[in-house]
Amino acid sequence: MKLLVKFNLMFLLVFLLGLAGSCLVARGMLQKAAKEDVIDRARLLMEKANAVSTYTATQIKPLLETQMKYTFLPQSVPAYSAAEVLAALQKSYPEYGFKSAMLNPTNPRDRAVAWEEDVVGQFKQNPEMKEFIGERDTPTGPSLYIARPIRISNPACLACHTTPDIAPATLTERYGPSNGFGWKLNETLGAQVVSVPMSVPMKRADQALLLVAGMLAAVFLLIGATLNFMLWKLVIQPVSTLSKIADKVSLGEEAPDFSVRSQDEIGTLTESFGRMRKSLAHAMKMLDA
Secondary structure: OOHHHHHHHHHHHHHHHHHHHHHHHHHHHHHHHHHHHHHHHHHHHHHHHHHHHHHHHHHHHHHHHHHHOOOOOHHHOHHHHHHHHHHHHHHHOOOOEEEEEEOOOOOHHHEOOHHHHHHHHHHHHOOOOOOEEEEEEEOOEEEEEEEEEEEOOOHHHHHHOOOOOOOOHHHHHHHOOOOOOOOOOOOEEEEEEEEEEOHHHHHHHHHHHHHHHHHHHHHHHHHHHHHHHHHHHHHHHHHHHHHHHHHHHHOOOOOOOOOOOOOOHHHHHHHHHHHHHHHHHHHHHHHHO
């Protein structure tokens, strides 16, 4: 096997190992960055929902107190307003979702489904937990969700949710006396859940990985071509010429002079071969004499 073939086989092995290792590390970093981007989006939606809830509680609800004596207006409920605003956003971005998932809600649409009940159970088992991040499969692809516990810390909020007798009559007329009662102070009643799709960020991460792999491959190929040219020009070509001259000298044939203008090992080898050739010619002349 020729030297150039051995060199290229070894270089190809190093290239494949280096490319595989680099892609593995880059993939992990890109996917981590994509996941952090998804988490940031989810937190932004969560903060938006909380901002709407705060606005409703401090500025909208006081304006509707008089009307609430005659008819219950869900627009005065902070969680309802947050859900409506994000539902409007969901029309343009259907993969995004927000829900105040409750175990015993006043509004039936807020009732937690099975996987949301599991999330609420996590908060019940760990009262110190402030946030839970998880992933789940959806019909549109993998989705990341952030959940935060819903706990009542203001006793005034229990006026509508202790018993049907104490709750405003307009509330029980609208939703009935069976749901949304028996709540207790500081009890985990549900969880705010924001869902954000992971398919788009992960697709971008895969595209970035392909770009990185392509750039690494191009760099390796450029380095390989450069090394092959240097190996051929500086090593293989001079050594091949020396080998041909050595064959002619060994057969007693006339061979041309050969010199390499370099100060490296090949230049030293050429000078040594030239001296050996002259010594051999001188020795032959002495034998003939």
